[in-house]
Amino acid sequence: MISIHQLLEGLAPHIVERHVHFLPKKSSIQIHILDGQPISNSRLLYIGTPDTFVQTVDQLSEGGIFPTFVLSGNSPALSAYEGQPRFNLIVTSLSLATLCNLLYQVSSSYNLWVQSMNRHLYVKPDLPALLECGSRKLQCYTCLLDAGQKLLCSSPGPVPPHPIFERLEEGSYLAYESFQELERLRPASENKAWFSITASDGEWKICCHPIQYRSQTVAHHLIVIPAQRSTISTKEMAARFQGWTEQFVLRYNHEKYETSNALSDL
Numbered sequence: 001m002i003s004i005h006q007l008l009e010g011l012a013p014h015i016v017e018r019h020v021h022f023l024p025k026k027s028s029i030q031i032h033i034l035d036g037q038p039i040s041n042s043r044l045l046y047i048g049t050p051d052t053f054v055q056t057v058d059q060l061s062e063g064g065i066f067p068t069f070v071l072s073g074n075s076p077a078l079s080a081y082e083g084q085p086r087f088n089l090i091v092t093s094l095s096l097a098t099l100c101n102l103l104y105q106v107s108s109s110y111n112l113w114v115q116s117m118n119r120h121l122y123v124k125p126d127l128p129a130l131l132e133c134g135s136r137k138l139q140c141y142t143c144l145l146d147a148g149q150k151l152l153c154s155s156p157g158p159v160p161p162h163p164i165f166e167r168l169e170e171g172s173y174l175a176y177e178s179f180q181e182l183e184r185l186r187p188a189s190e191n192k193a194w195f196s197i198t199a200s201d202g203e204w205k206i207c208c209h210p211i212q213y214r215s216q217t218v219a220h221h222l223i224v225i226p227a228q229r230s231t232i233s234t235k236e237m238a239a240r241f242q243g244w245t246e247q248f249v250l251r252y253n254h255e256k257y258e259t260s261n262a263l264s265d266l
Contacts, residue, residue, distance in 0.1 A: 010106035050075035
């Protein structure tokens with residue numbers, strides 16, 4: 001399921017107007033074409049023209065359904081609906097067929113990524129493949145450290161041109177002083193997981209996610225993204241990426257713990 005932020009980012013070059021009053025957690029990947037009939041279900045994403053939108057929205061009930069409309073083309077008639085908080089209204093310059101194809105491509109790309117990540121996590125567990133798949137989608141550098149800051153695995157590709165990460169890749173270990181330097185940059189607010197670091201080629205955004213097992217920190221997952229690519233949509237995908245990585249680590253630690261206990265009982 002793609003979020004409203006991923007939807008807006010995919011449509012960004014073609015948006016003429018947008019009036020987003022609320023942010024649903026998920027937008028349905030099943031495109032429903034407006035045909036002038038009343039909306040009778042909880043789908044969040046409706047595609048149509050200004051004419052079919054006007055016919056439909058005038059029949060929209062006051063409560064229960066808060067949809068997102070993505071329209072092909074603009075019309076003066078839409079100005080009467082711009083300030084209504086009952087729905088999101090996104091107007092594009094695309095034809096209806098092109099709009100539907102673009103939304104299909106955006107949702108399909110995201111779904112293929114989710115399927116690949118789930119395969120690396122559940123079907124054929126593979127930590128290097130999991131990190132590579134995540135970093136390729138986010139176009140980021142990512143690595144996993146153990147509790148002692150030893151490098152367990154990192155994504156292939158360019159390393160951020162900053163001494164901390166260059167030394168990490170060279171020595172497979174993040175010095176305590178370097179780790180403390182990152183920790184000092186971390187915002188105090190729990191709602192601000194991302195912080196900035198300046199490299200030789202500009203600003204980068206970092207999120208360092210501690211992974212805990214049985215009340216102890218067992219790993220740290222770092223994601224480093226160029227500031228210009230650090231959008232809300234990217235951060236949403238990064239959070240999901242961190243969730244998959246955490247599940248991988250917790251499963252490994254659980255199996256390790258259970259095996260250790262079983263051997264101690266022999």
